[in-house]
Amino acid sequence: MHAWPASEVPALPGKGRDLRIHDTATGGRVTLAPGPVARIYVCGITPYDATHMGHAATYNAFDLVQRVWLDTKRQVHYVQNVTDVDDPLLERAIRDGVDWVGLAERETALFREDMTALRMLPPKDYIGAVEAIPGIIPLVERLRDAGAAYELDGDIYFSVEADPHFGEVSNYDAEVMRRLSAERGGDPDRPGKKNPLDPMLWMAAREGEPSWDGGSLGAGRPGWHIECVAIALDHLGMGFDVQGGGSDLAFPHHEMGASHAQALTGEHPFAKAYVHAGMVALDGEKMSKSKGNLVFVSKLRHDGVDPAAIRLALLSHHYRADWEWTDRILQDAVDRLGRWRAAVSRPDGPSADALVEEIREALADDLDAPSALTAVDRWAAAQESDGGTDESAPGLVSRAVDALLGVAL
Template sequence: MHAWPASEVPALPGQGRDLRIHDTATGGPITLDPGPVARIYVCGITPYDATHIGHAATYNAFDLVQRVWLDTKRQVHYVQNVTDVDDPLLERAERDGVDWAALAEQETQLFREDMTALRMLPPRQYIGAVEAIPGIVPLVERLRDLGAAYELEGDTYFSVEADPHFGQVSHLDAAAMRLLSAERGGDPDRPGKKNPLDPMLWSAAREGEPSWDGGSLGRGRPGWHIECVAIALDHLGMGFDIQGGGSDLVFPHHEMGASHAQVLTGEFPMAKAYVHAGMVALHGEKMSKSKGNLVFVSRLRRDGVDPAAIRLALLAHHYRADWEWTDQVLQDAVTRLGHWRAAVSRPDGPSAETLVDEIREALANDLDAPAALTAVDRWAVAQEQQGGTDMGAPGIVSRAVDALLGVAL
């Protein structure tokens, strides 16, 4: 599966700072010091509907991570999946009377177009669950051989008790885990499971559903968590720098994935940092496909909204914060974009050397994009009120905003 085109990242004078970021597993900030190649895995979409603002906010956060690392002169090995076979996708295809694979490709292509428009840097590998199946099956078989998986009426489950570190990503108690498991695709009430929290590794073929050869597992399709584990281990290995996604993935997805990988390899932890973006609400409730309260990036673009303004609207909120999308949020971003573009359109201006340092410092401090935007605002106000004599300043500001914030002026 192919990703989307990469926008050019302008080179800046000097060098950025190492990223200090909040780690969900430890509950506090840690400073990441990757090697020459920083490694990041971000969980992708289940493509049964278009990209909404909540998705965009999540991928914007991890795009900033890439840009901070690139500014430190590192390479970035970024991997993202697409869950192109799953219950919600199959249910939507059946509801609409369309082929599930065609629906997945249609929505994945729209996602690519949205990411391109928003100048999100693409992953090096963009892998669908279906194409990952040949690598998933041996991992499930290995978990079974290790005594960490068992069969129940043809399905194969992972035993959470096989991992002594289970629970160290989310730090939730059993009652909270059971509740979230039921809400987020698990089946804690299924009779016969060794532990209600045990997640599905391989689902045996059901009538009317797609299935694949699972070797000794029989025909079926993979569970959600093992999909990401197989892709991450294949392309990044254990101990990569960041496992990322929305905060709704902390449990069960990232907790279970970590346990799968740790049992498979005997190593701990799967990732050095677990980083999670906040949720975006509309009309007082979290944007959700199940609730239908969505603002789609593609519809905003069709309505003539500049993608740079959409991106600025996302950047105005700290990535870990829960916030609400409103018409005013978008209007503020449109106004800010116009102000910035006017400021950099002049032939000279106030010195921008300090501004670049401020942007770098803000982003290195747990991706504090709002602070970075405020710094650019100050420079733009100074440009408007008093101007300056630095002939290179507007160009430096334009390149810095592009390179570090992904906003083309």
């Protein structure tokens, strides 16, 4: 599966700072100091409706992570999946009377268009669940053969008891885990499971649903969590730098994925840091496909909204915050974009060297994009009121805003 084209990231003078970021597993900030190649895995979409502002906010956060790393002169190995076979996708295809494969391809193509328009840096490896199945099957077999998985009416379940570190990603208690499992695709009440929290690794073929030859597992399709584990292990290996996604993925998805990988390899941790973006609401409720309260990037683009303004609207909120999308937020972003573009259009201006360092410091401090925007606002205000004589300043501001914030002026 191919990703989307990469926009050029301008080079800046000097060097960025190592990223200090909130780690869900420890509950505090950690300083990430990757090697020459920083490794990040971000969970992708289930392509039955793409791309709403909640998606965009999440991918914007991890785009900033990449940009901070690139500014430290590191390379970045970014991997993202596409869950192109799963219950929600199949249910939507049935509801709309369309082929599930065609639906997945259409929505994935739209997602690529939105990511391109928003100048999100693409993953090096963009892998669909379907294409990953040949690598998933042997992992499930290994877990089963090691006693870390078991069969129940033809389905294969992972035993959470097989990982002594289970629970260390989300740090939720058993009651909360059970509730969230039921809400987020699990089946804690299914009779016969060794532990209500045990997640499915391989679903035996159901009538009328797609399935693949699973060898000794029988015909079926993979569970949600093992998909990402197989892709991450294949392309990044254990102990990669950041596992990312929305805060609703901390449990069960990232918790279960970590336990799958740790049981498979005997190593810990799966990722050095688990980083989660906040939820975006509309009309008082979390924006989600199941509720249908969505603001789509493609619809805004179709209505003539500049993608740079959409990106500025996202950047105006801290990535870990839960916030609500409003027309006012978008209009403020449109106005800010206009002020910035007017400021850099002049032939000279106030020196911008300190501004570049302010942006770097803000982003290194747990991706504090709102503070970075405020710093640019101050420079633009100084340009408007007093101006300056530094002929290099407007160009430097344009390059810095592009390189570090992903906004083209």
